[in-house]
Amino acid sequence: QRNHAFELETLMPARITPVASTVSFKDVAGIEGVKEELSEIVDFLKYPSKYRSFGITLPKGVLLVGPPGVGKTMIAKAVAGEANVPFFYQSGASFVQIYVGMGAKRVRELFAKAKSYAPSIVFIDEIDAVGKARGGMRNDEREATLNQLLTEIDGFEDSSGVMVIAATNRIEMIDEALLRSGRFDRRIFLPMPDFEDRQKILRTYLKDKPSSVDVEEVARMSVGFSGAALATFVNEAAINALRRGGVSIVLEDFQAVRDKVLLGKHKVMSLSETEKRIQASYQAAKALCAHWFEVEFDKVTLMNDRLKEIDREIESKTQMMGKMKVYLAGMAASKMLYNEHYSNSKEDLARARELAEAMVNTYGMGASLFPQATDLATLLGEASKEVESFLEGMRTPLEAITERLLAKESVTKEEIGTIMRECF
Ligand code: ADP
Secondary structure: OHHHHHHHHHHOOOOOOOEEOOOOHHHOOOOHHHHHHHHHHHHHHHOHHHHHHOOOOOOOEEEEEOOOOOOHHHHHHHHHHHHOOEEEEEEHHHHHOOOOOHHHHHHHHHHHHHHHOOOEEEEEEOHHHOOOOOOOOOHHHHHHHHHHHHHHHHHOOHHHOEEEEEEEOOHHHOOHHHHOOOOOOEEEEOOOOOHHHHHHHHHHHHOOOOEOOOHHHHHHOOOOOOHHHHHHHHHHHHHHHHHOOOOOEOHHHHHHHHHHHHHHOOOOOOOOHHHHHHHHHHHHHHHHHHHHOOOOEEEEEOOOEEEOOOOOOOOOHHHHHHHHHHHHHHHHHHHHHHOOOOHHHHHHHHHHHHHHHHHHHHOOOOOOOOOOOOHHHHHHHHHHHHHHHHHHOOHHHHHHHHHHHHHHOEEEHHHHHHHHHHHO
């Protein structure tokens, strides 16, 4: 009898029920920019009539993009907590792992439920699992699920009070249909925490524990740790302190467990000194280029950059070429400094190609209005040539920004301005 019940329960997807989130923005340490961007959504969920009366349309969906463990789920819950609205959690994978036709049915049910609880938040984790961009599982099932999801998103009025927040750590795997306008056109990037944010996160988790450590020191030894990894790091250090019979957590406890946390989290990036330098010059070149070619950004860190993806109403070819140069700058720096090409250029290269494709095929910015097979290579080639010669004349500031990134792990637009003035 028991077994039977158990089986049924595991085969049948769990019922769709919302939770009341108790997470607030102040529980999420750091990522101030992300909170700022999301506070408009909170306001909308709290006072929908205010927006409705002005006829303001807000995005129906927000896509959170970032590596695992950086707090995407947590911040989505915090939005629900701040707005005091029910939170519906679904993982993209759970849609497609069940029987044929079940994924679509579940999507329908989810949105029906969310509407009946509106204002509410639907959070879809790993949304990249839905759609046809991925191989593996049954394609027709995935497509049926995707189509239902698109129908739901397109179908509801944005005054319905349902806000869809989705998360992914691989935006390149997301079905294009989801990224089309009117769907997840608001994208927010969550980077790995930088030096400052790591300190904030560490302080949060050390708050209720006896410790006598220099948090800066611990932050310095946890480059590449996500928020989740930092939480584990503190926990493991506490366990270590307890085991050795200490009265409080000390630096040695962190040193003793660092490797364990690193190995346990194989996705967490840990760079050697050489790799760090390669990465720093890569990012420095991008920052420098963005500054010079007037591509909007607010800061660049060792692992990430926050280039602003503004969709201008009218964007010139020069502006697009500027962006492309930024995407290609890191690679050009590696070539110039190390005479080598590294795999860290993967995402930027993909973005550069994508942009070149749009320029040629959509905007007719190739050699003629009719796209030619050679246009893509020509544009990319031109941009990389220009970047290469630009960087050649910028070795001094490039070096200065690289050092700054190695020391502080991040560099802001203002700091680059200062460095440039000092160099010339
Ligand atoms: P993601 O959804 O990006 O994979 P999660 O939101 O699930 O990451 O984060 C996992 C856990 O890591 C959280 O529950 C929290 O304990 C911790 N965490 C991550 N980022 C932060 C942060 N900025 N502040 C505090 N805790 C964090």
